[in-house]
Amino acid sequence: MEATQSPAVSASTLKNVNVSAISISRKLTTSILTWPSSTNPKVLHLYVPKNPVQRNNTFLSLTRCSTKPNTNTNNETDQDSTPESNSNQEPQYPSTPISSNDSLHSNSLPSQSLSRGLVFDLGPSNSWDDKEIGSPVVKRFLSDEEERWYMWYHGNSTQNAGSADSIGLAVSSNGIHWERGVGPVSSSGGVGLVMKCSQDWWAFDTTSIRPGEVVVMSSSKVRASSAVYWLYYSGFSSEKVDYTDDDSLEFRLENPERSCLDNVNSGNVEKGKIFKSLPGLAMSQDGRHWARIEGEHHSGALFDVGSEREWDSMFIAGPRVVFHGNSDLRMYYHSFDVESGQFGIGIARSRDGINWMKLGRIIGGGKTTSFDEFGAINACVVSNKKDGKYLMAYEGVAADGKRSIGLAVSPDGLKDWRRFQDEAVLEASVKDGWDNKGVGSPCLVQMDGEVDEWRLYYRGVGNGGRAGIGMAFSQGNDVSSFRRWTGFHL
Numbered sequence: 458m459e460a461t462q463s464p465a466v467s468a469s470t471l472k473n474v475n476v477s478a479i480s481i482s483r484k485l486t487t488s489i490l491t492w493p494s495s496t497n498p499k500v501l502h503l504y505v506p507k508n509p510v511q512r513n514n515t516f517l518s519l520t521r522c523s524t525k526p527n528t529n530t531n532n533e534t535d536q537d538s539t540p541e542s543n544s545n546q547e548p549q550y551p552s553t554p555i556s557s558n559d560s561l562h563s564n565s566l567p568s569q570s571l572s573r574g575l576v577f578d579l580g581p582s583n584s585w586d587d588k589e590i591g592s593p594v595v596k597r598f599l600s601d602e603e604e605r606w607y608m609w610y611h612g613n614s615t616q617n618a619g620s621a622d623s624i625g626l627a628v629s630s631n632g633i634h635w636e637r638g639v640g641p642v643s644s645s646g647g648v649g650l651v652m653k654c655s656q657d658w659w660a661f662d663t664t665s666i667r668p669g670e671v672v673v674m675s676s677s678k679v680r681a682s683s684a685v686y687w688l689y690y691s692g693f694s695s696e697k698v699d700y701t702d703d704d705s706l707e708f709r710l711e712n713p714e715r716s717c718l719d720n721v722n723s724g725n726v727e728k729g730k731i732f733k734s735l736p737g738l739a740m741s742q743d744g745r746h747w748a749r750i751e752g753e754h755h756s757g758a759l760f761d762v763g764s765e766r767e768w769d770s771m772f773i774a775g776p777r778v779v780f781h782g783n784s785d786l787r788m789y790y791h792s793f794d795v796e797s798g799q800f801g802i803g804i805a806r807s808r809d810g811i812n813w814m815k816l817g818r819i820i821g822g823g824k825t826t827s828f829d830e831f832g833a834i835n836a837c838v839v840s841n842k843k844d845g846k847y848l849m850a851y852e853g854v855a856a857d858g859k860r861s862i863g864l865a866v867s868p869d870g871l872k873d874w875r876r877f878q879d880e881a882v883l884e885a886s887v888k889d890g891w892d893n894k895g896v897g898s899p900c901l902v903q904m905d906g907e908v909d910e911w912r913l914y915y916r917g918v919g920n921g922g923r924a925g926i927g928m929a930f931s932q933g934n935d936v937s938s939f940r941r942w943t944g945f946h947l
Contacts (some may be wrong), residue, residue, distance in 0.1 A: 490561065573891075579924070593915070596902075606635075622693075644880065662694065662735075668688060668689075686743075687810060688740070707856060707857045707858060712732055713729045713774070731772070770791055784808040785808070794832075828861040833853055836849050839901050840870070849865055860885075913929045914927070
C-alpha cells in the first residue's frame, strides 16, 4: 500500500476529481481503503474498530463530500454522550464572495507604507473570519490555460461566543489578490468557510481546528479516478493540559495560541490556558468539502502525544506533511518540552499517510539571546527543486516571546538539520506596521517558470493583537533574507 503524489496536477484536473466511493476497513495496525459493494456510489462507508470509547454502531456512513462545512464521519449522536449545549443559534453570514482588496479597504488599515506585505486582512464585519486569521497553507497550481492559487487558513468570528477556529479557503490568480467568502461554501467552486469543529463528543477536534498542510496525491488505499486533497490539521479538544508555570517564561504559554483575546484590553489574560491538540486527516475531491478520516487513536486522531517526560507529552500541533517518494511521507510537528522549557519540532514517518511512526525531535532551542532561543514551532518544509535539499521555514520563539521566522536545511529531510544562519530571515516590522508585534506560521512556495524566487506567506500580528496574512519574497534563490511585498496601493 503506497501513496503517490501528483506533481503535475493542473487547476482543471483538480476540478474534475471524482471520488465516487471510499471504504475504510481498519484493523489494529492497518487501514485499508477498498470499494464497497453499494448501489449508491455517493456514500462513503467507514468501518471503525472497537475502542475504549463506545459508540452505538460500528458501521458509519458519510455522504460524499457533504456541502456542510462541519462534515463528520459520524452523523449520529451517542445516546450516552453529553454534547455541549446548542442553545446558541448558528451565526447568519452573508453569501456574496468578496475580494481581498475589498476586505483591506473595509478594515481601516494604516497607510500604504505601514501595510507593506499585507495581502489578506481580517474579513469584513459579521463574516466567519472577522476576529482572527492565521495558519496560511498556500498552494500554486499551473496549467496551460491558467494559474490558480488556493489558500486554506483558520479564522474565527466575533459572532461566536467562544474562540473556536474553523478552516476556510480563498482563491487567487496570482497569489496576491484573493477572493474570499464571508460565510460557508455553498458550491464546488465557492470560497469561504469549508470545515468546522467536530460535533462528536468523543473527538479530538471539538473546540478548534487549524490547517497544517494540504497534499494532492493518489493512493492505492483511496481508489479514485484522480488525485484527491489530503488535509492534515491540528485539532483541539476541551481537555486541559496540566502545566505548572514556575515563572521561568517571560511570555504566556498557551495552546492554541491567540493573537486576539476578548479580554486582552482588560488586562485579565489567563496564563497557562493550554488545551490538548492532536493531528487529524480529512480528504476532499474539490478542496472545499471534507470528510474526516479516523486515525488509530480512540479520538480519531492520527496519533497521540508522547508519554510522561517525553518531549512531546503536552500536545501535538502544526502538522506539516511532505511527500518524499512512494511509500515515504514525513510529518513535521511541534510541541513544548516541559523538561527543557523550550518548544521543539519533531518528525514522524508514514508509508500510507494514515499510520505514522515518530522518529523524535529534530529542532530545539537556539543560541542564547537569539531570535529562537526558546525553540521553534510551525515548521514548513519543502524540497528545493534546484538542489534536492530540504528547506524548513519555522517560527522562532525568543526569550521574551517575540516571534520571527528562521530557516533550517537538511540533505534528506530526516536528520542533520542545521540552521541556515543565526539571524531571522523575516522579523516584525517597524513600530506602527501592521505586523509590528511578531511574524510566524510561515508557508514557503518555490516559484517556477520565468520568476526564479521564493515566496514566504506568513501570519503577522500588530497592535491590539490584530492578525493578518502577509507575503514576502526572496532575491532570486537567495533565501538569506526576504522583503515584504509592496504592490498594494491603498
